[in-house]
Amino acid sequence: MTTRNGWLAILFHTLFVGFIVAPLLMVVWVAFTPEGYLALPLTRFSLRWFIAILDSDFIPAFWNSLLLGVMSATLSLALSVPAAVAVVRHRFPGRDAIAAFFLAPLMVPHLIIGVSMLRFVSVMGFGGSWITLTASHVLIIFPFAFRLALAALVGFERPVEWAAISLGADTRTVWRRVTLPIIMPGLAGGWILAFLQSFDELTMTIFMATPGTTTLPVRMYQYLSDNIDPLIASVSAALIIFSVAVMALIERLWGLDRLLSGKGR
Amino acid sequence: MTEAEGPFLRVAGLTKRYGEVIAVDDLALEVSRGEFVSLLGPSGCGKTTTLQMIAGFVEPTGGHVLIGGRDMVRVPPNKRNIGIVFQSYALFPHMTVAENVAFGLEMRKVPSAERASRVRAALEMVRLQGLEARLPRQLSGGQQQRVAIARALVVQPDLLLLDEPLSNLDAKLREELRVELRDIQRRVSITTILVTHDQSEALLLSDRVAVMNHGRLEQVATPLDCYEKPASAFVATFLGRCNLLPVARNGAGGLQLGPATLPVAPDTPASGALALALRPERISLVAEGAGILPGTVRAALFNGEQWLFRIETEAGEVQVTRANDGAPAAAQGTRVGLAWDAASARVLPVGENGAARG
Amino acid sequence: MAERALAVPRVSALPYLLSAPGLILYAVCLVAPLAMTALLSFYTFTMATGISTSMSLANYAEILADDYFHTIFARTFGMALAVTLISVLIGTPEAWILHRMNRRWRAAFLLVILGPLLIPVVVRTLGWALFLGRNGIVNRTLTELGLVTTPIEFMYTFTGMVVALTHVLCPFLVLAVWANLQRMDPATEAAALSLGASRTRAVLRVVLPQIMPGVLSGCLIVFTLAASAFATPAIIGGRRLKVAATATYDEFLNSQNWPLGAAIAVLLLVSILTIVLVWNRAVERRFAASFQG
Numbered sequence: 050m051t052t053r054n055g056w057l058a059i060l061f062h063t064l065f066v067g068f069i070v071a072p073l074l075m076v077v078w079v080a081f082t083p084e085g086y087l088a089l090p091l092t093r094f095s096l097r098w099f100i101a102i103l104d105s106d107f108i109p110a111f112w113n114s115l116l117l118g119v120m121s122a123t124l125s126l127a128l129s130v131p132a133a134v135a136v137v138r139h140r141f142p143g144r145d146a147i148a149a150f151f152l153a154p155l156m157v158p159h160l161i162i163g164v165s166m167l168r169f170v171s172v173m174g175f176g177g178s179w180i181t182l183t184a185s186h187v188l189i190i191f192p193f194a195f196r197l198a199l200a201a202l203v204g205f206e207r208p209v210e211w212a213a214i215s216l217g218a219d220t221r222t223v224w225r226r227v228t229l230p231i232i233m234p235g236l237a238g239g240w241i242l243a244f245l246q247s248f249d250e251l252t253m254t255i256f257m258a259t260p261g262t263t264t265l266p267v268r269m270y271q272y273l274s275d276n277i278d279p280l281i282a283s284v285s286a287a288l289i290i291f292s293v294a295v296m297a298l299i300e301r302l303w304g305l306d307r308l309l310s311g312k313g314r
Numbered sequence: 315m316t317e318a319e320g321p322f323l324r325v326a327g328l329t330k331r332y333g334e335v336i337a338v339d340d341l342a343l344e345v346s347r348g349e350f351v352s353l354l355g356p357s358g359c360g361k362t363t364t365l366q367m368i369a370g371f372v373e374p375t376g377g378h379v380l381i382g383g384r385d386m387v388r389v390p391p392n393k394r395n396i397g398i399v400f401q402s403y404a405l406f407p408h409m410t411v412a413e414n415v416a417f418g419l420e421m422r423k424v425p426s427a428e429r430a431s432r433v434r435a436a437l438e439m440v441r442l443q444g445l446e447a448r449l450p451r452q453l454s455g456g457q458q459q460r461v462a463i464a465r466a467l468v469v470q471p472d473l474l475l476l477d478e479p480l481s482n483l484d485a486k487l488r489e490e491l492r493v494e495l496r497d498i499q500r501r502v503s504i505t506t507i508l509v510t511h512d513q514s515e516a517l518l519l520s521d522r523v524a525v526m527n528h529g530r531l532e533q534v535a536t537p538l539d540c541y542e543k544p545a546s547a548f549v550a551t552f553l554g555r556c557n558l559l560p561v562a563r564n565g566a567g568g569l570q571l572g573p574a575t576l577p578v579a580p581d582t583p584a585s586g587a588l589a590l591a592l593r594p595e596r597i598s599l600v601a602e603g604a605g606i607l608p609g610t611v612r613a614a615l616f617n618g619e620q621w622l623f624r625i626e627t628e629a630g631e632v633q634v635t636r637a638n639d640g641a642p643a644a645a646q647g648t649r650v651g652l653a654w655d656a657a658s659a660r661v662l663p664v665g666e667n668g669a670a671r672g
Numbered sequence: 673m674a675e676r677a678l679a680v681p682r683v684s685a686l687p688y689l690l691s692a693p694g695l696i697l698y699a700v701c702l703v704a705p706l707a708m709t710a711l712l713s714f715y716t717f718t719m720a721t722g723i724s725t726s727m728s729l730a731n732y733a734e735i736l737a738d739d740y741f742h743t744i745f746a747r748t749f750g751m752a753l754a755v756t757l758i759s760v761l762i763g764t765p766e767a768w769i770l771h772r773m774n775r776r777w778r779a780a781f782l783l784v785i786l787g788p789l790l791i792p793v794v795v796r797t798l799g800w801a802l803f804l805g806r807n808g809i810v811n812r813t814l815t816e817l818g819l820v821t822t823p824i825e826f827m828y829t830f831t832g833m834v835v836a837l838t839h840v841l842c843p844f845l846v847l848a849v850w851a852n853l854q855r856m857d858p859a860t861e862a863a864a865l866s867l868g869a870s871r872t873r874a875v876l877r878v879v880l881p882q883i884m885p886g887v888l889s890g891c892l893i894v895f896t897l898a899a900s901a902f903a904t905p906a907i908i909g910g911r912r913l914k915v916a917a918t919a920t921y922d923e924f925l926n927s928q929n930w931p932l933g934a935a936i937a938v939l940l941l942v943s944i945l946t947i948v949l950v951w952n953r954a955v956e957r958r959f960a961a962s963f964q965g
């Protein structure tokens with residue numbers, strides 16, 4: 050049913066979209082300035098600030114973020130799929146409590162998790178390390194991966210597995226040849242979402258990052274606290290462009306709204 | 315599989331409880347090699363549960379399943395060599411038609427050359443040549459069903475289980491595939507159990523029909539016997555249309571049906587509530603005063619092939635059908651007599667289940 | 673044949689084994705650290721001696737007594753409330769407008785509005801700093817046009833934080849309402865219209881009640897995220913306008929007074945959880961049947 054929106058609605062919509070998009074466009078626009086200070090380029094555009102990124106310490110931070118994101122998304126999926134299998138495929142005492150518990154980090158602010166991990170690490174004497182940083186990232190993205198794994202498994206038709214079993218497949222073969230390939234698109238969606246959550250995370254990471262494990266958002270925040278210059282704008286612009294590419298991919302493969310509201314496929 | 319004496323599939327005392335619910339209750343069934351048996355019953359009577367216990371996907375609460383004389387209790391479902399066609403077909407959505415059909419052969423480590431030729435033969439049998447490279451979602455419902463049948467048959471299973479394989483299809487396709495299914499089954503002469511709640515499907519296809527109600531088997535017999543000699547009021551009413559008229563033994567050693575007295579047949583149950591089962595097409599309308607039971611025509615309904623009369627008698631309402639021969643029917647309000655052959659009537663015990671459907 | 677019991681209903685260990693890795697992670701990285709932090713909030717801290725493990729309620733007493741902290745908490749929840757209200761007021765109509773667009777436009781604008789959720793918060797906040805900062809385009813234009821002589825202060829203001837944070841969080845509300853609208857049977861609105869309701873009445877009486885669960889859960893998401901937001905208040909509010917999150921950060925990483933920081937964090941967590949609980953309770957009572965996250 051498409052009823053046409055009235056002119057008032059269209060005006061409102063235009064303002065709303067402007068509100069959402071304007072600051073982002075601003076960042077991209079400023080990033081193309083040829084000047085050495087923040088200015089809106091009107092006649093002359095330059096890529097000098099994008100080139101400047103290459104020599105900055107944002108590059109190692111980017112690699113850190115990428116590595117951290119890949120590791121924690123993969124680990125969170127590896128842990129959440131078995132948990133989702135338990136919850137979807139088995140009836141056992143404590144099942145509902147466990148399912149609710151796995152979603153709990155959604156309710157605990159990242160700030161609190163960051164503070165707690167900082168305390169935990171100092172009490173245990175671990176120091177800041179990749180292991181603790183990764184573990185904490187796995188924790189905060191676990192609920193997203195778990196929710197999408199649940200969605201993928203709930204939509205799965207059991208008789209398809211039974212058909213494979215009746216044809217002689219053993220449990221491992223059924224998983225490898227039938228179940229996994231079928232739920233893979235849903236799991237991949239979970240992985241992407243988990244990766245982005247990790248890649249963008251600042252509030253918790255800022256408590257845990259050490260000079261060797263500084264992630265991109267942390268580095269950007271630190272940089273921003275000192276000064277705002279065209280370099281940070283060009284880094285941001287690059288990230289916006291990167292995000293738009295990822296977004297296009299997600300929209301093609303899963304539908305952005307479905308993935309974000311945890312529906313998988 | 316050892317060739318054993320006696321029935322090929324034997325199910326004894328098979329029971330499944332889900333907490334308080336008894337889904338399948340002490341079920342016994344014997345199926346001989348090559349036979350086609352239908353498991354027929356209303357929704358929720360335990361058909362699927364029975365099938366899945368035979369296949370090994372549901373663990374029985376009690377009882378045995380023997381295939382070729384071998385107890386299946388400790389045989390896992392992937393070692394039972396049973397072909398199954400699920401109601402939803404359960405095709406592997408990420409594999410092509412050919413890969414779907416080849417899957418079971420792959421599991422059996424059939425060499426690839428032989429595998430290819432057997433897949434080709436199986437697809438030819440279900441007349442799906444040329445669709446090998448399609449994915450299941452690119453097929454129509456009927457084609458998907460045939461892939462499911464080919465996939466189940468290509469491994470040459472000892473037993474074929476079909477769980478309402480035709481229920482998703484439209485009426486025309488269903489009729490076509492029924493015939494096809496029967497042909498294929500005859501050609502490979504494989505022992506088959508078909509689950510259905512469609513009585514005409516069961517009568518049309520099977521060597522024997524097993525009628526199920528509330529987790530129990532009510533009757534296992536040939537289609538003709540089930541129809542002509544129903545073992546219970548439930549079977550009589552579930553298969554086709556049937557009048558159930560309350561009768562009682564009278565002091566004179568006869569059966570009282572309203573004002574009429576009938577002789578007691580030798581197989582009449584000795585005690586309990588009884589009903590006379592009479593098929594509407596076996597009753598003829600005769601002149602008032604003649605026949606066994608007098609009545610008044612309350613309605614005469616016409617559907618082209620048949621007339622359906624609803625006749626009020628002292629024993630209750632009786633339905634009578636008569637093939638349309640072009641002549642106008644007895645008018646509403648006419649007093650008539652009802653007559654039937656003693657051989658067409660059966661006296662059955664009425665349980666609380668059967669009476670509800672009269 | 674005698675019936676033989678084959679399966680005694682028994683509890684299998686498998687589901688527990690499958691969830692064990694996740695549970696261990698949660699125990700180590702969530703439960704233990706939270707417990708330690710709660711404990712930490714009762715410890716004492718002095719500049720000279722650092723953290724001592726003598727237990728007291730001193731940190732909580734300090735927060736509850738000090739006007740400085742009152743202001744911080746009032747600002748935190750004031751900001752969260754304002755962000756939530758504005759988000760509902762603009763996000764709900766926007767979701768509705770999206771819902772009524774034709775397929776093409778809808779898909780495109782859904783991307784434009786939800787897409788920013790994939791962009792790091794730091795980047796999105798930077799946009800506002802560039803837009804509305806002292807030298808930002810708005811102030812520059814206004815000054816050049818001669819409309820203002822001194823730049824309008826946006827950075828380091830409450831308004832600035834609310835606007836930027838609304839920008840960051842409003843898409844969550846649109847998403848929640850949108851997901852709810854998709855579940856709604858479009859025929860109900862048509863039915864209301866066919867029964868003679870005016871368009872406005874149809875929306876108010878038929879559509880709004882149906883999307884209320886989405887609106888309410890969206891509110892909750894926005895509120896909890898706003899109350900604990902760090903990056904945006906830190907960048908826009910800076911040192912001058914502290915909220916609970918930035919205050920915690922300062923206590924931990926600048927003043928090194930961990931116990932006090934922990935107490936702020938615990939209070940923030942407890943208040944947020946209380947609000948979530950009360951809210952859910954109230955919502956469940958009203959929408960017992962239809963409410964699902």
Ligand SMILES: Nc1ncnc2c1ncn2[C@@H]1O[C@H](COP(=O)(O)OP(=O)(O)OP(=O)(O)O)[C@@H](O)[C@H]1O
Nearest residue numbers: 332335336337356357358359360361362363364511
């Ligand atoms: N997993 C289960 N837990 C509890 N009860 C069940 C379960 N599976 C089946 N039942 C119950 O057992 C009974 C038989 O179910 P079954 O699926 O075998 O019926 P059916 O004859 O196949 O019905 P239909 O024709 O509708 O498919 C039903 O009352 C059903 O509710």
Ligand SMILES: [Mg+2]
Nearest residue numbers: 361362363478
């Ligand atoms: Mg069934």
